[in-house]
Amino acid sequence: MSNVVSQVVYRPARRHPDRPAVITRTGEVFSYAQAAEAVGQLAWHLRTQGIRPGQVVGVSMSGHSLHLLTLLALAQVGAVSLPLHPAAPAERRLLAARTFGATCVVSESRDLALAGLTFIGLDRSEFRSDGPSDRDVHPTSPDDPMHIMVSSGTSGDPKAMVWTHGNVARRNQTFEPGGDSLKRVLQMDLNFFVGFGPALRALAHADALVFPMSPSAEHVLLTLITQKITHAYLSPHQASLLAGLVGANVANACPDLVSLRVVGERLNAQQLQALRRRLTPNVYVAYGAVEAGVATLATPDMLERHPETVGAPSAWAEVQVIDAAGAPVPAGTVGEIRIRSTQQVSGYHLDEARTQARFRDGWFHPNDRGHVDAEGLLYIEGRVDDMINVGGAMVDAEDVERTLCAHPAVREAGAFVHARADGQAFLSAALVLADAGRLAEVQAYAQAKLGPLAPVHYVLASALPRTATGKIQRRLLAAAFPPTRADAASPRRPAV
Structure with missing residues (x-):
């Protein structure tokens, strides 16, 4: 029997019944024995509501402990969970549900019900220590689907991948930095690979999962400190917000952190320096994809010597940089x-054309550009599809953003294209500045560093549009920051 629930719930409960498994956002502690009982009760509830093996079930929940236990209960009954993020518009959730075959929606809130789909409500008060429970784990093979993971969609339409029980079991066999001591893990949003994957791995190793009171930077920082978190997963944007809350005069605010893993995007040198000084020196930078797992990992020692690297290949991955001929x-x-x-999925769910484009000859092509140095360390240069055509010149949007963010006054930067009244494209940049009075200084810096590839138009913003995992939604920038009529008529490079 290969059902993941046996690996991450019932086996740890037998071996370590009193160990803390889940610490909820209100501070309530569930031991592994109690977590197993809660999963059994949820499995009983779902079965009584008609959930059957192989059924695709939409899950609209907000990343807290009940969300995790519900996903495990669905796996126990042999169902396939499909995340329908509660922050997404109803139309988008309904489209995902219909596209991937969901027949019902599970949620705590009836506001998240979808037209034409059965709604299964969850009420915490119904799950008592003496309530009915079902420990029957549906037998599965390694190839049986467990979860449909949907990407955040920053590089186009969202893509879906099927995680099988075998695929998840293989990912759970990997270990985190920090030795064999018991870990207290703070993960990201369970609706995404960067949250659900590490959560399952932590449970498989009988570690404790800790949920903050809310996803706000203030509550996450408070949780890191008061709950003595040893392992945390954050996006660069989230990590930078936390470092900003700590302030420049505080060092090592999170002394219990053995590993702060930054995932999703690259850190620039300024961000890395702030994190290492203010939060913890134990910063790790991971590079990978939902499709293939963590491909490389940069250790603190690597980052000390080479701040821009994303590290060396993982033991289970091979990474190559190739030319146009392959x-x-x-x-x-x-x-x-x-x-x-070895953690790679077989392709995109119900999308053969995209599968053939990105999965070729046993390799996954993430559409990233980079290089490897003499030590075998990987560096990301940008995305293949982030090259912007501006008047015939190909501009790397990520390189422009990285250059702008190297200036100490720039907190965030997003490069995008505007069009003049005559249709001619020009490069713009949206900036979040620590001091708006330094805009001219930033413009001069960009001109000196980028020359003719520097933006010709700048807009100031309080924040940039981002996905739930912290990635800049570059394709939304032009609409979010439209040019003025004068800009569109004749944009000019700032005088420097």
């Missing part, structure tokens, strides 16, 4: 990155 290139040469991993 041949590996020498160290230092920029090319397209491809990944081959």
Whole structure:
């Protein structure tokens, strides 16, 4: 029997019944024995509501402990969970449900019900220590689907991948930095790979999962400190918000952190320096994809020597940089990155065309560009599809953003294209500045560093549009920051 629930719930409950498994956002502690009982009760409830093996079930929940236990209960009964993020518009949730075959929606809130789908409500008060429970774990094979993971969609339409029980079991066999001591893990949003994957792995190793009171930076920082978190997962944006709350005069605010893993996007040197000084020196930078798992990991020692690297390949992954003909290139040469991993999914769910484009000859192509140095460390240069055509010149949007963010006054930067009244494109940048009075200084800096590739138009913003995992939604910038009529008529490069 390969059902993941046996690995992450019932086996730890037998071996370590009194160990803390889940610490809820209100501070309530569930031991592994209690967590197993809660999963059994939820499984009983779901079965009585008609959930059957193989059924696709939409889950609209907000990333707290009941959300996790519900996902485990669905796996126990052999159902396939499909995340329908509660922050997404109803139309988008309904489209995902219909596209991927969900027949019902599970949630605590009836406000998240969808037209035409059965709604199954969850009321915490119904799940008591003496309530009915079902420990029957549906037998599965390694190839049986467990979860449909949907990407955040920053590089186009959202993509869906099926995690099988075998795929999840393989990912759970990997270990986190920090030795064999018991871990207290703070993960990201369970609706995404960067949250659900680490949560399952922590349970498989009988560690404790800790949920903050809310996803706000203030509550996350409070949880890191008061709950003595040893392992945390954050996006660069989230981590930078926390470092900003701590302030420049505080050092090592989270002394219990053995591993602060930054995922989703690259850190720039300024962000990395602030995190290492203010939060913890134990910063790790991971690079990978939902499709292939964590492909590389940069350790604190690597980042000390090479702040821009995303590290060396993981033990279960092979990473190559190739040219247009598909041949590996020498160290230092920029090319397209491809990944081959034992944690790799087989393709995109119900999307053969996209599968053939991105999964080729056993390799996954994440559409990233980069290079490998003489030590075998990987560096990301940008995305293949982030090259912007501006008047015939190909501009790397991520390189522009990275250059702007290197200025100490710039907190966030997003590069995008505007069009003049005559249709001619020009490069713009949206900036979040620590001091708006330094805009001219930033413009001069960009001109000196980027020359003719520097933006010709700048807008100031309080925040940039981001996904739930913290990635800049670059394709929304032009609509979010439209040019003035004068800008569109004749944009000019700032005088410097």
